[in-house]
Amino acid sequence: MNVDALIEKYPEVKTMQELKPFFWRNPDYGKKADLSIGIADVFDAEARFHRFAPYFEVAFPETVATHGILESPLIDLPYMKARLNKSFTNEIEGGLYLKADNYLPISGSIKSRGGIYEVLKFAEKVAIQEGGLIYEDNYAVLASKKYHDLFAKYGIAVGSTGNLGLSIGIVAQRLGFRTSVHMSADASQWKKDKLRSFGVNVVEYNDNFTHAITEARKSAAADPMTYFIDDEGSYDLFLGYSVAALRLQAQLKSQGIKVDKDHPLFVYLPAGVGGSPSGVTFGLKKVLGENAHAIFAEPTHIPSVTLGMVTGLNDKISVYDIGIDGTTKADGLAVGRASRIAGKNMRTLLLGTATFKDEDMMKDVVRLYETEKIGLEPSAAAGFTIMDQSLENLSADFPMKNANHIVWATGGSMVPKEDMDRYLEIGREELAK
Numbered sequence: 010m011n012v013d014a015l016i017e018k019y020p021e022v023k024t025m026q027e028l029k030p031f032f033w034r035n036p037d038y039g040k041k042a043d044l045s046i047g048i049a050d051v052f053d054a055e056a057r058f059h060r061f062a063p064y065f066e067v068a069f070p071e072t073v074a075t076h077g078i079l080e081s082p083l084i085d086l087p088y089m090k091a092r093l094n095k096s097f098t099n100e101i102e103g104g105l106y107l108k109a110d111n112y113l114p115i116s117g118s119i120k121s122r123g124g125i126y127e128v129l130k131f132a133e134k135v136a137i138q139e140g141g142l143i144y145e146d147n148y149a150v151l152a153s154k155k156y157h158d159l160f161a162k163y164g165i166a167v168g169s170t171g172n173l174g175l176s177i178g179i180v181a182q183r184l185g186f187r188t189s190v191h192m193s194a195d196a197s198q199w200k201k202d203k204l205r206s207f208g209v210n211v212v213e214y215n216d217n218f219t220h221a222i223t224e225a226r227k228s229a230a231a232d233p234m235t236y237f238i239d240d241e242g243s244y245d246l247f248l249g250y251s252v253a254a255l256r257l258q259a260q261l262k263s264q265g266i267k268v269d270k271d272h273p274l275f276v277y278l279p280a281g282v283g284g285s286p287s288g289v290t291f292g293l294k295k296v297l298g299e300n301a302h303a304i305f306a307e308p309t310h311i312p313s314v315t316l317g318m319v320t321g322l323n324d325k326i327s328v329y330d331i332g333i334d335g336t337t338k339a340d341g342l343a344v345g346r347a348s349r350i351a352g353k354n355m356r357t358l359l360l361g362t363a364t365f366k367d368e369d370m371m372k373d374v375v376r377l378y379e380t381e382k383i384g385l386e387p388s389a390a391a392g393f394t395i396m397d398q399s400l401e402n403l404s405a406d407f408p409m410k411n412a413n414h415i416v417w418a419t420g421g422s423m424v425p426k427e428d429m430d431r432y433l434e435i436g437r438e439e440l441a442k
C-alpha cells in the first residue's frame with residue numbers, strides 16, 4: 010500500500026492518520042446506481058421473519074408480547090436533546106429520537122436483525138429440503154425434536170466481536186445446530202459467558218476481528234456440514250438488517266413523524282464492519298426515499314468503512330495499512346477492515362460518515378443515562394457523538410428547522426450492571442475534565 014500516494018489523492022487519509030475527528034460528505038451520494046438487490050428482497054426477508062414468528066413465540070417466550078416479531082421502540086428524547094443542545098455548537102432544532110435496538114429480544118442488540126435472520130434462512134432451507142417443511146406450515150413445528158435432530162447434523166460457525174456471536178449462537182443452538190462462535194480479543198467476557206451457558210462452543214483469540222473471522226472461515230471450510238455466516242460479505246445478514254426500515258416506516262407514521270422535502274430525516278448509525286448500518290440504510294433509502302439520509306459513525310482509531318469509502322478501496326484497505334492502532338472502547342466497532350459489500354452498496358446511498366473520539370462517546374453514554382434512564386453499550390451511543398459535526402456540515406443544504414434525527418442505539422440492554430457502572434464511571438471522569 011503506497012500510503013503517501015493515497016494521501017496525495019485523498020487528504021482525508023492524513024486526517025485519519027492524525028486521529029482527528031472529521032465529517033466526510035460522500036461525493037457520489039444520490040447518483041444513479043445498479044445494485045444487485047432491491048425492495049423485493051427486503052419484503053422477502055420480512056416475510057421470512059413472519060413465517061418464523063410462531064417459532065419464536067414457542068422457543069423464546071419473551072417474544073410472545075410482540076407475537077414472535079423482534080422489534081424495538083422508537084423513543085422520543087426531549088431531555089437528551091436539551092442536554093446536548095447545552096454542549097453543542099450547533100442546535101438540534103427538530104425532534105431527536107432513539108431507535109432502541111438495545112431493547113431487541115435475544116441479543117439486546119441490532120444483531121437480532123441480521124444475525125438471527127441468516128440462521129433462520131439456513132434453517133428453513135434445511136427443513137424444506139430434508140424435513141418436509143412447507144411454507145404454509147406453522148413454523149412452531151421447528152421447535153420439535155424431529156427438527157432439532159435434523160439441525161443437529163449441521164454446524165454453524167461465525168466470527169464476532171461479541172453481539173453477532175451472541176445473536177447467532179443463542180438462536181442456532183436452540184434450533185439444534187452445533188454452533189461455534191470465534192471471538193476476537195475485544196469481546197466482553199459476559200458475552201462469552203452467556204454463550205457458554207447456552208452450550209455454544211466459544212473459541213477465543215487474543216487477536217483482532219480479522220484474525221477471528223479468518224479462523225472461523227477456515228474451521229467451517231474443513232467441515233462440509235458446517236455453514237459459515239460471513240460478516241465480511243453476507244447479503245443474508247444485510248437483508249435481515251434492511252427489514253428495520255419497513256418497521257421504522259410504520260413507527261414514523263403511527264408517531265406522526267413526517268419525512269418529506271421540508272421534514273428531512275437524519276439517521277445516525279455506528280459502523281463496525283459496516284454490515285448492519287449498510288443494511289439498514291439500504292432499507293431506508295428503498296422504503297423512505299430521497300428525504301431520509303444516513304450517516305455512519307466510527308471511532309477515530311478504527312474508521313474502517315470511512316477509509317474504504319473515502320479511497321474507494323472499500324475492503325481492499327485496512328486501518329492498519331495507514332498505521333493506526335485500531336483500539337477502541339467501542340467493542341462493536343472494533344473492526345479494521347470493512348465488509349466486501351458495505352462500501353459497494355453505500356456508494357450512492359450514504360450521505361456521509363463522521364469519526365469521533367472514544368472519550369466523547371463515553372460522555373454520551375452518561376448523558377443518555379442521566380437524562381432518559383437508558384443504558385447503552387459504548388458503541389451504541391456513537392450516533393450522538395457525531396451529531397454536532399453533522400449539523401455543522403448539513404445545515405447549509407437542508408431545512409434543519411423541521412428535520413428529525415434518529416440515533417440508532419445498536420446495543421446495551423443485556424450489559425451486566427458492573428459493566429454498565431464502569432462505562433458510566435469512565436464517562437463521568439471524562440465529563441469532569
Ligand SMILES: *Cc1c(COP(=O)(O)O)cnc(C)c1O
Nearest residue numbers: 172281282283284285341419420
Ligand atoms: C455490530 C455492532 C455495530 C456495528 O455493526 P457492523 O455490522 O459491524 O457495522 C454497532 N454497534 C453494536 C453494539 C454492534 O454490536
